[in-house]
Amino acid sequence: MSFGPHLLLALLEGTVTAFVLALTALGLSLVFGMMRIVNVAHGEFFMLGAVLAWAFSTLVPGMPALGFLLALVGSALVVGGVAIVADRLILRRLNYAPEATIVATIGLLYIIQQVVLTVYGPNANPVVPPINFRVVFPWFGYSGYKLVVIGASAVMLAATWYTLTRTRIGLVMRATQFDRETAQSFGIPVDRVYSAVFALGAMLAAVAGVLIVPIQQAHYLMGLDPLLLSFIVVILGGLGSLRGTLVAAFVIGISDGVISVFYSATLAKIIATLFVALVLVVRQEGLFGEKRR
């Protein structure tokens, strides 16, 4: 294959990565922006979504499309439920103190991961894609499902965007973020808003997990990579800035796709990681973030 088609392939792969990453990172960014906490267990919600997708798809064998839809709704609901329980039982009791929350979510990370290991086992399991056609380019064939991933992610991103900026729920969330105490005195149930935001963040990760599982098998350790990548994206995009998060997800996703095809994937990751650490040192608000009030 010559350079041109090779680049096209790299860009396609990068776009798929970027959309899935944008969903995952948006969840992390939302939780950080609204609640000012760093959720280290975010990658485990992604993993839980993927593993549940496998579980739901085995419920309806032979009907991959139905299994996929079931997984999409079911995984999101289950993971959202887990997140609400975690928020009520752990995070709220800590009063969302930043450092204690990080330690607690590290604990949550291991609990989710190890429970999945116990119930689901150490094996990686594939899920059959809901649709099975190939887009044929002159130089190579491309899995049609990956285009579905792009479309579904775009719809989810748009829906989240709409909810946050155009609906009453979004308004309540933004009011809580802007000034928690004033919001409370205006009768907004701040506790419930926090639970909802935490659940929404977790559900976005879970949906990303469901979407990725027909491409990448479900495994109990698959949560670490999306967690670190989301950190990178959220920091580059500016802590708490949703628009920045989306932009950064595309920059990182596509460049990761391109660099991994042409160079060593490990080197790309090392450079990205070091770069992000330095960005955080030099500009604590992130590359495109606004200074905090």
Place this chain on the structure above:
Amino acid sequence: MTGTTPRRDWLLHLGVIALLFGVQFVLPAYHYSNFSKIMVMASFAIGYNILIGYTGLLSLGHAMFFAAGLYGAGLTVHHLGFDPLSGFLAGLLAGLCLSIAIGLVALRTSGVSFMIVTLMFAQAGYLLTFYFGELTRGDEGFVLKEELLRVVVGDTGFNLIEPAARYNLALLLFTVCLLGSLILVRSAVGRVLIAVRENEQRTTMLGYHAFLYKLLALVISGTMSGAAGATYALLFTYVGATFAAIQYSILPLLWVLLGGSGTTLGPLLGTMLMFYLVDFSSGETSSYMLLVGAALIILVLWAPKGILGTLREKWVPWLP
């Protein structure tokens, strides 16, 4: 500096060391080997405690300092044929240099940013062990050959992996780290570190250069962790990327929180308890890391001061 350390503290700490020296004559072989490992890991935890417990900086990347020592010793002995002592010094130096470099950069942040920056640096360190896979053999790691670990003293010689040599060298490392941390926290420098932990702005206003003190704490902490890593490589012969992974940044945090952050003996207590808890449960289930997660949450919710910290608060206020 020793003048500021009360005699009671010395008696307690020397007593613990004497106890660890004494039990080697009665311990069954299995626990004998466990204790050697616990003492090395407790030294790692003591180094971690200087940073989190006495300076108030929570690092999520201490695996990189441990791994710097581990690879500093392991690679030089394995590939360059260093003798064990030079290997140890190479590991120590690696820990020292890395902690200076990381400190100069990462200490410009604080709080949550410091945690994320250290996590990111440690992750880059972990990935580096894969990038140089030809030397490190990545995840699989390598084992130091027995004949490389012979030490000749005068006419006689011994091998580091003989159980008695291993136990007493681990005890030596532990003794140096424990007494070092005791002297440090009871010294004038240690009191400034505690002042930085309690209120950094006020400490700065009193005329102390808080950044330099934080750097000092990080360098001592990182060097101790490096020394523990180097000792681990030389005594237990295995050098692998697992020790650079996130898990080994979380474990010292857990050990210190469990034993009591900001207590000199807490790291030993926490390491020992957690080691036997994991050892016991890994016989029953493969998901023993579940315990680590549960312990972290329980500690942060109900016992943020850990065992010795709670003990000090309620009954023994003089505990260092």
